[in-house]
Amino acid sequence: xxxxxxxxxxxxxxxxxxxxxxxxxxxxxxxxxxxxxxxxxxxxxxxxxxxxxxxxxxxxxxxxxxxxxxxxxxxxxxxxxxxxxxxxxxxxxxxxxxxxxxxxxxxxxxxxxxxxxxxxxxxxxxxxxxxxxxxxxxxxxxxxxxxxxxxxxxxxxxxxxxxxxxxxxxxxxxxxxxxxxxxxxxxxxxxxxx
Ligand code: 5GP
Numbered sequence: 001x002x003x004x005x006x007x008x009x010x011x012x013x014x015x016x017x018x019x020x021x022x023x024x025x026x027x028x029x030x031x032x033x034x035x036x037x038x039x040x041x042x043x044x045x046x047x048x049x050x051x052x053x054x055x056x057x058x059x060x061x062x063x064x065x066x067x068x069x070x071x072x073x074x075x076x077x078x079x080x081x082x083x084x085x086x087x088x089x090x091x092x093x094x095x096x097x098x099x100x101x102x103x104x105x106x107x108x109x110x111x112x113x114x115x116x117x118x119x120x121x122x123x124x125x126x127x128x129x130x131x132x133x134x135x136x137x138x139x140x141x142x143x144x145x146x147x148x149x150x151x152x153x154x155x156x157x158x159x160x161x162x163x164x165x166x167x168x169x170x171x172x173x174x175x176x177x178x179x180x181x182x183x184x185x186x187x188x189x190x191x192x193x194x
Pocket of ligand 1 (some may be wrong): 009010011012016035036039075076077079084085086104105106107108109110
């Protein structure tokens with residue numbers, strides 16, 4: 001039996017990385033697919049710098065374009081001037097081996113996954129309010145004002161796609177949101193194996 005694929009999206013600043021981090025500690029048999037990006041590594045809210053092969057695989061635009069041309073991405077999209085993509089082989093091999101995999105992608109990429117793998121479960125992480133989202137974007141101190149404004153504008157557009165997802169989870173408290181996503185994953189994987 002093939003494994004299950006879960007996709008998590010949500011506007012910039014909603015806390016996807018924090019929720020995923022907690023989720024992965026709760027689901028020891030869930031594999032996270034590290035994305036590729038042409039964006040430069042940035043400071044984390046903890047004050048360290050993102051690491052290659054941990055947070056992302058950081059590649060040049062020419063390398064990214066070569067991979068895209070050779071269909072090496074399961075999905076990819078441009079977001080705020082940079083490219084982001086999910087390397088296909090890693091995900092496909094894990095699924096074939098019966099493992100569950102989680103991706104964190106923006107909304108256009110989620111649509112591409114749905115088109116190719118209709119059985120994938122799409123989860124949208126929602127902020128408690130748009131004011132709170134703006135506060136979180138500012139509070140993480142990882143982008144300048146112009147970047148924050150761009151990300152907030154994209155966030156408003158992304159929020160309109162939330163209804164297309166199978167599940168919406170409000171990220172009010174990280175631990176609670178991670179628990180809710182774990183419940184979704186448990187139900188989906190259990191119903192598949194019974
Ligand atoms: P950030 O620059 O904040 O790390 O990411 C910007 C956006 O790109 C976020 O919405 C994030 O979920 C999304 N993203 C990260 N990895 C991927 C990926 O592999 N594919 C796509 N389509 N989006 C991604």
